[in-house]
Amino acid sequence: MRTAERLAFERAREQFRRDLHDGVQQTIAAARMDLDGILDPDAPVDVAVADLDGKLTLALEQIRSLKRGALPPELSAGLGTAVERTIAELRMNATARIGVDQLGVLTLPVYYLVREALTNAHKYAGEAAAQVMVAAQGGFVEVTVRDNGTGGAAVRPGGGLAGLRDRVVELGGRLDVHSPPGMGTTLHAVIPVVAA
Template identity: 40%
Template structure:
């Protein structure tokens, strides 16, 4: 019975990730492309105006162009958050490089020889590191952070640490609790060590060779 429940949780996570990928692709292929075309037409119209054009109308067109650019950028960020292009195309190492580079504090990243894993596991690792970074910035008051990945063949060990104030716990926020549920749903374990005043370490052990169910494509093949 327990095995059936675990397999059911795995299928739910895999189905959710597939839907996440579909939605991100729809945003890219649909809304973003349409906005890009509209912005191109608008820029062409603005560029065709001469010095005799009404200044109020010209400014309105320019503001519309900026608004279109802003909306396109926001949609791109949403699609990126659903499943980053670097994660899909290059794997977990480059995707974590991008996350670390965006942090306002120094991050030491060690991810040697991590092969491509099942999409569900890769996304779980990415979400784990992203949530750990969010906690570091919001609550940790840290000056440095580090991420270490170790692939042993059968498992992937992930550790995210910071030198902040500590005091984090799974039962104190929805972010870590949801992360724990996801890690366990793909067959892994999550540990949070965060003594007051001594920083926070979030560790996880994930399967590196998931079942075929987790490796199925969007159509379930």
């Protein structure tokens, strides 16, 4: 019984760690980018300060929702709105086709998957354009995030992509990353609607 309790505790702790990384940490990283805008002498400071204030407010709300075990506040208007907001926060040249706005228990992991992929594209692909597609069909949810950046991404132990892969695998799905150097990166996940 103690072993089962310990395993449950470890699973819950790992889930919390991933939710913290994929949620609050990404919001704070976006806020850091706004801080860079404040330091840019050519950028309008008032806009950058307002963006920074909005992201820090969101980070506090995300922490409160983590404490309550609730969905993060950005998902209150649905997956499509949350993805569009992420694209705007990152100031990316990206398009999103979200075929279904509510995925039940999969809404949060799909959102975190898309958010992490977009944040990685923003960090590592430079001014690349990105596309996000989410569709539910045939008992599966398919998520594709593609950019035309520099490529060369790899799933490394302890890295963000490894955490995403682990999250998808726990849901009974699979995550493929195709990222040849110089050719951009495509992240493709297939997750069963009813988790295995």
